[in-house]
Amino acid sequence: MDMERESVGPRLILETKLNRNGKWVICNGVIPCASVPTCWTSEMYPRFHFVVTRDNMLITENMPMALVTPKTTEEFRNYLDSALQDRVANHYYQQHTLQTVESVKAKREKFLTFDHYKLSVWDAILKLNEIVDESVSDPDTEMPQIIHLLQTAESIRMAYPDEKFDWFHLVGLIHDLGKILSHKELFNEPQWCVVGDTFPVGCRFSESNVFHPFFQGNPDNTHPIYSTENGIYEQGTGLDNVLMAWGHDEYLYQVMKHNGVTLPEEAFYVIRYHSFYPWHHKGAYNNLTNEQDRKMLHWVKEFQKHDLYSKLPEKPSVEKLMPYYQSLIDKYFPKVLEW
Ligand SMILES: [Fe+2]
Numbered sequence: 060m061d062m063e064r065e066s067v068g069p070r071l072i073l074e075t076k077l078n079r080n081g082k083w084v085i086c087n088g089v090i091p092c093a094s095v096p097t098c099w100t101s102e103m104y105p106r107f108h109f110v111v112t113r114d115n116m117l118i119t120e121n122m123p124m125a126l127v128t129p130k131t132t133e134e135f136r137n138y139l140d141s142a143l144q145d146r147v148a149n150h151y152y153q154q155h156t157l158q159t160v161e162s163v164k165a166k167r168e169k170f171l172t173f174d175h176y177k178l179s180v181w182d183a184i185l186k187l188n189e190i191v192d193e194s195v196s197d198p199d200t201e202m203p204q205i206i207h208l209l210q211t212a213e214s215i216r217m218a219y220p221d222e223k224f225d226w227f228h229l230v231g232l233i234h235d236l237g238k239i240l241s242h243k244e245l246f247n248e249p250q251w252c253v254v255g256d257t258f259p260v261g262c263r264f265s266e267s268n269v270f271h272p273f274f275q276g277n278p279d280n281t282h283p284i285y286s287t288e289n290g291i292y293e294q295g296t297g298l299d300n301v302l303m304a305w306g307h308d309e310y311l312y313q314v315m316k317h318n319g320v321t322l323p324e325e326a327f328y329v330i331r332y333h334s335f336y337p338w339h340h341k342g343a344y345n346n347l348t349n350e351q352d353r354k355m356l357h358w359v360k361e362f363q364k365h366d367l368y369s370k371l372p373e374k375p376s377v378e379k380l381m382p383y384y385q386s387l388i389d390k391y392f393p394k395v396l397e398w
């Protein structure tokens with residue numbers, strides 16, 4: 060459900076939409092004027108302040124946020140949402156500008172040597188929990204990572220209680236472990252190459268990507284081959300042959316493969332593509348997928364329901380749940396993993 064609004068004053072056309080949690084957010088901002096760039100960030104236009112509410116959007120110039128803060132508590136919450144949304148926009152501005160064929164290959168070369176650290180799954184969970192997420196790409200949550208992991212796992216377990224789906228429970232627990240890339244004392248990687256929705260590089264950036272106008276700053280966007288629909292790939296090549304934007308999905312997938320994890324193929328698929336929203340949520344990039352991808356899509360979509368909608372306020376007990384999950388870790392993972 061999209062809506063377009065035109066502002067008064069500075070001519071801005073902003074597209075807003077309901078996000079996955081039912082909040083109104085800005086998805087695209089285009090300035091229809093030849094003299095300024097056609098995509099914005101709050102860094103580029105610090106004098107513009109945006110307040111998104113359910114049914115209107117206020118845009119002010121040279122005016123501190125406080126002056127346009129609506130009066131009711133309900134609207135005040137929206138003001139906070141807007142500030143968070145600003146961080147999300149900044150994150151995607153960087154990610155869309157910097158994820159290129161070249162930068163992705165460089166990250167793969169750096170991290171797929173697996174000679175950086177030796178950590179067990181549980182060590183990695185604890186490390187992940189130490190990360191203070193200042194510039195989250197996900198506007199839906201600010202809870203400790205360990206709680207998000209356990210809630211996702213428990214939500215899956217509730218929907219798939221049968222023992223034959225124990226692999227799926229474990230996927231819930233580990234799916235974001237690749238985020239340790241941003242741990243200050245370990246890898247210290249910036250957010251743009253760790254989190255956020257992912258997409259292929261080496262071919263045209265689909266309009267189904269969030270904040271699509273930000274790709275205009277990406278050098279691959281005007282590359283003679285990378286800017287074509289199939290780019291460097293053959294039609295229907297299969298996602299396994301596609302270079303994805305570098306982030307926590309691909310990193311954890313590669314760590315698991317390198318360390319001989321015995322989880323079923325579905326688990327590897329879910330981990331590798333859970334942030335590939337333009338594909339599993341919007342149906343884009345089907346020119347690159349093959350039969351196997353289409354078969355696995357079901358599990359990626361199933362997983363997504365629990366990754367998002369299990370972000371509930373009540374906290375699961377780590378002590379009570381760990382024995383069960385430790386038994387799954389022992390079943391499928393080696394004691395220590397090379398990262
Ligand atoms: Fe994730």
Ligand SMILES: [Fe+2]
Nearest residue numbers: 207234235366
């Ligand atoms: Fe997650």
